[in-house]
Amino acid sequence: MNIPSKPASIDVEIHGNFVDGREVEAGNGAMLDIRNPATGDVIARIPNSTADDIDRAMKSARAAFEGKAWGGMDTRARARLVNRLADAFEANLDSLYRLETLNNGRPVNETRAQLSRLPDFFRYFAGLALSRRDSVIPVEGAYLNYTLRTPIGIVANCTPFNHPLMILCKSLAVVLATGCVTVVKPSEYTPLTTLKLAQIFTEAGLPPGVFNVVLGLGASAGKMLAEHGDINKLVLTGGTEAGRIAGSAAAKVFAHQTMELGGKTPVMVFDDFDVDRAVNYAAFGAFIGAGQTCVCASRHIVQASIYDEFVEKLQAKTRTIRVGDPFDPSTQMGPVISAKQRDRVLTYANYGHADGARLVTGGVAAKVPGHDNGYFVEPTVFADVKSDMRIFQEEVFGPFTSVTPFKDEADALRLANDSPFGLAAAIRTRDVARAHRVAANVKAGIVWINDHHRLDPASPWGGVDDSGIGRECGAESFNDHFNTKSVMVATHEQPFDWYRDTANQKRLN
Template sequence: MVATPLDHLMLIGGSRVAARDGRWIDSFNPASGGIWARIPRATAEDVGEAVSAASQAFRAGPWPDMQAAERALLMLRLADLVEQDIERLALAETSDNGKPLWEAISQVGRVPKWLRYFAGLSDKQAGDLLPPEQNGILAYTSREPLGVVAAITPWNVPLLLLTWKLAPALVAGNTIVVKPSEIASVSTLLLADLINQAGFPPGVINIVTGYGSEAGTALVAHKDVAKVSFTGSEATGRRIAQTAGDGLKRVTLELGGKSPQIVFSDADLDAAARGISAGIFLASGQTCSAGSRLLVQRSVHKALLDRLSTLCSRAIVGNPLDRRTHLGPLGSKEQLEKVTSYISLGRSEGARCFIDGSRIRVPGFEEGWFCGPTIFTDVDSRMRIAQEEIFGPVLAMIAFDSEEEALHLANDTPYGLAAGIWTQDVGRALQLAPLIQAGTIYANMFRGVSPAAPTGGYKASGIGRENGMDAVREYQQTKTTWANLSSPVADPFPPTSI
């Protein structure tokens, strides 16, 4: 297939390249349903070239000889370049995944903050001096990079979630091969130009695009990849873990979520309604930590539902380029079909579909993949809509009577990524926090993130942590060094007398 002006090239060894066999993947605009760009369909051979470039850059050339401050300077340059190009990068994300432009600008706008935070950690990677076993013996630990890291990123927040992997991996001294989702690769490919402008040595950062079953599988299985960092579905994460396990590779997996939000009768219901709506409906529910399970104390169930209904009635679903739009389309036609099938399933399970946003026709965008806020009531915790990740703007309300019941329901899910607690009794929230099986707990708020705050899941929500110093250590291995400074070396075969 011949290249067109819509095409975007990969980054391998510092060069922008198409797939070796010349094949492309169409990228669809979720608002119109039409093709707006094409990305290379990388083969296993393309992936092998990228890993080879990363491996060479890790072993030789300027990267392994750079001081921590020099690596930090490159990251700071990249942060400045991204900051100057936020709107173009955000527009690419909106065109790829349908996120409202204002939201994409906000998320891409955080990328420089993450890069600068981790650049600041680059010269703070210290080992430990160990207590001597005897006089004259020195023992200490040091932290070393792993080698080539594979980063497989999702379509819902492409650049920011890439930065969660890229920044700590680089700070730790690794090189990296990035494989973005085939649904939303363009913003990552645009970043390639900025990476080269920042002055990263060729091969330190490589970007390949293609299908997970082809490029992704080849990348995870490659013998020279030391670690895989993946954000996406639980099913794909399990397959990656199995493949990585065969090669004894390290993994960081940020997988699915079915996060509970617990509302007690003493909560500020207006604040809770706003936080709950933002936690499930913004981004059209397409976030792993979306608060999709609403546990409400029975005495305030109706009052909270009334407030949620009022907020939903004001939600504008429409053109993602219109600044007035609150919810854009879902990220793909397949995602729309999945969400609408779950809405049908909820009805068949016996739940009441109190607000149905299953398929919305937006004037001028009739072929777009739009879905509005949906609320189910009369939900039993055993229903599939209460147990399985839908990844859409669908909220399942479950009533409870006691604190003990609320805690049981909160943990009654295979996932454990995040949880919210709404109560004016902060002491109660802090007492419940350690009892909830989730990696992040929010009290009277929901979905806050920071480059300094570790993020990750319990149970089926994943392995490892992103962000903070914890993230850097996910990309390092510890070495212990012993040195004899002045202690006499014992004779292993001392002479004996008869």
Template sequence: MNVTVVVNQFERVLRDQTAVQQMYINGKWVTSSSNQTREILNPANQEVIATVTEAVAEEADLAVEAAKNAFYKNGWKNVYARTRADLLLKVAEKLSERKEEFAMLETLNNGKVYADSLQDVDDAINQFQYYAGLATKPHGQTYEVPDEIQAMVVREPVGVVAQIVPWNYPLVMAAQKMSAALAAGCTVVIKPASQTPLTLIRLFEILDEVGFPAGVVNLVLGSGSVIGDVLVNHPDVDKISFTGGTDTGKQIMKDAANTVKKVGLELGGKSPNIVFADADFETAIDYALLGIFAGQGQVCSAGSRLLLEKSIYDKFVPELVARAKKIKVGPGWEEDTEMGPLISQSHMENVLNYVKIGLDEGAWLLCGGNRIVDGDLANGNYVEPTILTNTTPDMRIVQEEIFGPVLVIQVFETEEEAIELANGTDFGLAAAVFTNDGAKAQRVIRNLRAGITWINAYHPTFNEAPWSGYKQSGIGADLGTYGFEQYLLTKQINIALEVQPSGWYKG
């Protein structure tokens, strides 16, 4: 796109940068009592695109109080499922009407390619529709028991839910958490990542417009160290749902234990992408590139470890490197861009530092490894598609999540060795196997300790299926019926069919 088109089609979604964008508490748009603000940057060029209010701890307390009152005093927990479903469907409808606006804003705020942003908005729309449908479906059971008792189980909402979403999927992860919780009858306090609040602010305009009762949905803007800490430790928060780094997730678990909160965690990954010699060559090459370089590698399920059977290494790797060098890096709004900027300068520096660590450990750099400083990209957070080989399992670049466009290659000779290498990290989020041997594919997949897997593909997932991890990649699930059940409690009810004394008292 030329500059004029960019201004007309993208920057028009921005608002007056002198006006501070607000948060939403108890049905009202408010600014922080501290008057603190944060500038929001476009990662493609480091330009300020918005200024948002920055909450203090007291505002997080107010949001939790509003959510608690809405749940108990104002009766959201008893609102008919069909009423909740209707509200969610209205959100989906209005979000659909503004799809391009939200996608453009996501690209400007997060840096991702516009086509990916459009897909994210479509997913968010589908999530509100999906959970609207699920809200009205049966959720209880009855039992035949050896007594004159009618035994049953009903499902009831957890209560006040605090949700903390990451910067790599600002809209879609907020939508999947909020829609499931609201469908279940919970009230919500949600905190976006400090760097990427803009699409969630717009989404709350829709939530306000469709008429959610005051306090049912609350948006608090601020840092994780302040706002996140309040939400995790607050005695009136019944559940924490967090997506983000594993170290932060561990601390949330520790803090949540003080009040025995329900906890849902979707954490990091170092996912293996296993390619056997009998795999379709073109398919395996294509998905190896997609698996790590889509989304700039800032994807928790990224295929950041390529496990290659030794016999195809000399054929596979040169072609992989040649294609990686041709990936078009640039602003997400340009039509031919395949990989955009990283989220921030500090994150970019961390990714580049990992490349240095790998080289110091003895890895070989096949391509990339540098910040791109040419021409119009000089002011953005751009990193070349990077591939490292000659790795060993003990290297930090093999064991630790880099969260950027950095692929590390490992080599195996046997099926058993592939499985051992694949399972050889603390993570267990995703994994893939490429082979034309169906039996081998099943054997390997069933032995991989990962919650999201593919055979002869990488990355496609669906709102109808659960998103969950093994090992240190998380607890619980988002999406699908499994994600819905995370926001429900089970209650056993026993009804005497004959009203008479038990006969226990003999006096």
């Protein structure tokens, strides 16, 4: 797809699944429209995969896993290939970030910055593959005990619309570095960069079948992929209920699971922290990606002594954010992904009013000249929010944050942990001891102290409770892509017959 810097009109492309290194026809004839969320225009059409389509992709992946071209490749050769894929990604960065902006509406400044980091994920895991060592384990007696690790096989990956390539690559990089294969079902809203990357990697030398893509609705194609009897691991980023359904299906075949699900990130702002800096982090944490992130800074819990100042300054900061055409370099926030998502955000604004919270700014659809059919929402802040309100407890997934006062550290932690979720949390303080104390006691898998949204391929990423299970990134993710085999070798030459003198045997195992 050729994307001008500010596309006025684009030919509608028809795509199929990507299997065995090429696009193939799929579905039963009905096609799904892919829209540019900034304009509402149809930019592509994709099939809704059938069970036969899913099975075809899975059989292709299994053949690649067991075949010589990929399954027989040694570790060093595979690491060199993964590094070449990282180079190919970088060489195509310009077209990838523009296509991502076209498909999911994030401003070009965001997609460029985010996608430019992704080649490092491949390089990091290629390095881990080269440095990996199996264990020799000290055991009792004259025995040598060591472990062998083998790639688990097929990783089914269901990715969301908010960060299509970043969330894909967090899994794809480790899949390729460990010698596994993958079948990816991207969001039905944002499949275009996933298809493009599959093509780029194939042209860079990735063997056919290693990276297959199936298209369609999550409720049908995604469900069939999660239920497929030949998956060895399920990776899913999405809503908590979708995770429960998919996870239950994958559990029937005892597949490994990594799920990053919903979140309601608490940000605890203490009165020893600079208020202006806290406000800048608040706007960044809440409104980057139009707030469509699982780690959106959606609950600001602010010490009472600075509460009024914080709310006033956050109002002023939020009103300066430029909402507009995502291809315009001056734009700071683009649309949400769909009309449905826009309406969801506005519904939660109504909940805020109904439950007695105070609207500080936003809460309505945004008008962007020349983009009348786009899905724009003004960045929204509610204050005086109590912990039993829906906007405090439920994930909105849009440019929407709340502010709640707290009295002391214990009160801040009580409010922060009053949630079914436990993905991320953030702390704003200059008190080092307090920072570590609160980080240890807040319910979360990720904690930022005086920062937000930071991630690294070496740092584990994931949550607890309703925010999911397992970890992406780091050695934790790498190790979960292997089956571990323990080999016990008797190094003695002693005679053995359990049944000759059973009563005097000292040990059975």
